Amino acid sequence: MIKLFHVYKHYDTQSVLDDVTLVVKKGDICCIVGPNGSGKSTLLKLIFGQENPDRGQIIINNKNVTHMSQWAISSIRQRMGFIFEDCQLILRKTVIQNISLALTIAGTPLKQGRQNIDRVLATLELEHKKNDAVSTLAAGEKQRVSIARAAVSDPLVLLADEPTGPLDSTATAKVFALFRSMSMRGTTVLLTTQNQDVAAKFPQHRVMLNHRKIIPQ
Amino acid sequence: MKQMRYLIYCLSETRDNVFDYRGLSIVALVTSALSMLCVGLFFLIYVNLHEIVQAFEEEIRINLYLDEHLTADQRLALEQVILSYPEVNNTEFVSHLDAIEAYLEQYPTEKLLMTSLDEKTLPASFVIGLAPAYQTISSVTALAKKLENVDGITDIQYGEKWIQTLWWGNYLMILIGSVVGATLTLASITIVANTIRLTLFNRKHDIGILRMLGATEAFIKGPFLIEGVALGTLGAGLSLILLKIIFELVIYRIGEAFIQKHTIIFLSPTALVGVIVCGASLGFAGAMLSLKQTRKA
Ligand SMILES: Nc1ncnc2c1ncn2[C@@H]1O[C@H](COP(=O)(O)OP(=O)(O)O)[C@@H](O)[C@H]1O
Ligand SMILES: [Mg+2]
Numbered sequence: 001m002i003k004l005f006h007v008y009k010h011y012d013t014q015s016v017l018d019d020v021t022l023v024v025k026k027g028d029i030c031c032i033v034g035p036n037g038s039g040k041s042t043l044l045k046l047i048f049g050q051e052n053p054d055r056g057q058i059i060i061n062n063k064n065v066t067h068m069s070q071w072a073i074s075s076i077r078q079r080m081g082f083i084f085e086d087c088q089l090i091l092r093k094t095v096i097q098n099i100s101l102a103l104t105i106a107g108t109p110l111k112q113g114r115q116n117i118d119r120v121l122a123t124l125e126l127e128h129k130k131n132d133a134v135s136t137l138a139a140g141e142k143q144r145v146s147i148a149r150a151a152v153s154d155p156l157v158l159l160a161d162e163p164t165g166p167l168d169s170t171a172t173a174k175v176f177a178l179f180r181s182m183s184m185r186g187t188t189v190l191l192t193t194q195n196q197d198v199a200a201k202f203p204q205h206r207v208m209l210n211h212r213k214i215i216p217q
Numbered sequence: 218m219k220q221m222r223y224l225i226y227c228l229s230e231t232r233d234n235v236f237d238y239r240g241l242s243i244v245a246l247v248t249s250a251l252s253m254l255c256v257g258l259f260f261l262i263y264v265n266l267h268e269i270v271q272a273f274e275e276e277i278r279i280n281l282y283l284d285e286h287l288t289a290d291q292r293l294a295l296e297q298v299i300l301s302y303p304e305v306n307n308t309e310f311v312s313h314l315d316a317i318e319a320y321l322e323q324y325p326t327e328k329l330l331m332t333s334l335d336e337k338t339l340p341a342s343f344v345i346g347l348a349p350a351y352q353t354i355s356s357v358t359a360l361a362k363k364l365e366n367v368d369g370i371t372d373i374q375y376g377e378k379w380i381q382t383l384w385w386g387n388y389l390m391i392l393i394g395s396v397v398g399a400t401l402t403l404a405s406i407t408i409v410a411n412t413i414r415l416t417l418f419n420r421k422h423d424i425g426i427l428r429m430l431g432a433t434e435a436f437i438k439g440p441f442l443i444e445g446v447a448l449g450t451l452g453a454g455l456s457l458i459l460l461k462i463i464f465e466l467v468i469y470r471i472g473e474a475f476i477q478k479h480t481i482i483f484l485s486p487t488a489l490v491g492v493i494v495c496g497a498s499l500g501f502a503g504a505m506l507s508l509k510q511t512r513k514a
Contacts, residue, residue, distance in 0.1 A: 046299050048429075048488055050429075070434075071433060073431075074428070074431045074432065074433045075431065075433075076431070077429070077431030078430075078431035079431075082429065082433070084429070088425075088426050089426070090422075090423045090426055092233075092237075096231065097229075100222075101226075101427070101430060102430050103222065104222050104223055104226045104435060105427065105430045105431050105432045106431065107222075107223075108222070109222070109374065110221055149430075
């Protein structure tokens with residue numbers, strides 16, 4: 001469950017979020033749609049503890065994460081998956097090493113971890129690339145590795161920042177199917193897009209971020 | 218078995234770090250090995266000198282030469298005084314005639330000189346054996362000082378000069394060894410620390426990603442600590458191999474040639490383990506030093 005109450009955020013002189021309130025229930029998928037520079041990434045970074053809000057409260061799974069210690073942020077992140085706009089992969093490592101890193105950090109037992117890895121590799125069609133160094137992959141493949149890493153540890157919360165940007169329509173469909181199956185197993189999913197067609201796939205819970213405000217659709 | 222997964226991660230990460238920056242790692246390895254070799258050499262020499270000194274200490278006898286005018290009664294009284302010292306284990310009386318006999322036994326060709334061997338040149342003496350607890354250079358010297366002023370004793374001899382020299386040599390070894398050892402140890406710690414600091418710097422981007430994934434500082438430090446310990450331990454191992462080679466080729470042969478009574482020994486198994494443990498600690502210290510501020514990395 002993700003709750004934001006009256007959250008404000010500015011960079012330098014520019015206000016980015018202005019009194020944003022948003023609630024996503026456990027197991028729901030929420031899609032935030034908004035144009036470039038509307039503050040979507042900033043919103044996710046606040047939830048992720050990468051940025052601090054100026055004002056307001058952020059609550060994840062009944063834990064108030066506003067202004068947490070670094071150690072507490074680490075332990076929250078171990079239960080979260082984040083798909084970054086710029087992938088954030090370790091290029092010198094292989095696909096499987098990047099993915100299993102999330103499990104190692106989350107402290108998942110070896111055997112259970114192996115099953116999870118096989119599952120996400122199959123879902124995202126990465127099996128044939130699993131021992132390749134990430135540096136040799138195409139943009140869409142990197143993006144899928146990043147998604148696989150976020151999904152592999154069965155996180156309580158999945159934050160996906162424009163996850164299907166570099167993907168073709170087949171891959172996009174696969175990724176959304178993965179998100180849906182994760183949400184059915186209890187993961188709360190918050191994703192962003194600037195693409196109205198993508199947003200149209202999530203009619204149940206879709207919000208518009210524009211002019212620093214959340215506008216329910 | 219989540220520790221297992223972390224262990225595998227740490228080891229593979231350490232391997233990558235060492236291999237990707239092998240130039241740096243080799244420099245750190247070789248310098249720490251050489252400094253530990255220096256310390257090892259001093260230690261080896263110290264151990265052997267110590268052995269020799271100890272063997273001599275066990276054999277130390279003090280000769281107390283007696284006033285030639287001493288009567289038999291006075292001599293017995295003097296013996297009681299000498300025996301009252303706790304350092305003294307036993308006394309043996311060597312008369313003027315015994316001394317001449319011993320002298321002739323040693324130099325049989327000088328029989329002609331017998332007439333000149335009067336009581337002044339070969340006086341009677343007490344030979345003192347020392348109690349086990351006092352078989353050290355320092356207590357012998359102290360005892361000799363005390364006996365100097367006792368009436369009836371004209372001269373005291375215990376081969377002090379060269380035993381003293383040996384003792385000082387040993388002492389000097391410890392001193393130089395400690396100073397050189399401390400300096401070189403500090404240098405190796407610094408070099409290991411710098412190696413890891415550079416690796417850390419090169420891995421800055423990766424470490425950022427680890428933090429994004431929820432890695433704690435302890436998690437991030439693991440592989441670097443292992444790298445430090447590995448470098449230190451390997452360095453120690455390498456230094457021992459070099460030390461053994463130098464021992465076999467140089468030290469042992471010199472010892473054979475110049476010191477007959479004692480065999481030159483290599484470091485004991487305990488000392489070998491000690492050197493390895495020192496290497497590991499040195500690497501650990503270096504790693505800790507470089508990891509003090511990972512936050513900034
Ligand atoms: N670290 C930052 N420092 C200064 N300005 C920033 C920073 N991050 C984002 N911004 C600004 O905040 C606004 C929103 O950015 P962002 O949240 O990335 O938008 P979106 O993801 O919706 O495209 C943009 O105008 C951007 O320039
Ligand atoms: Mg963005």
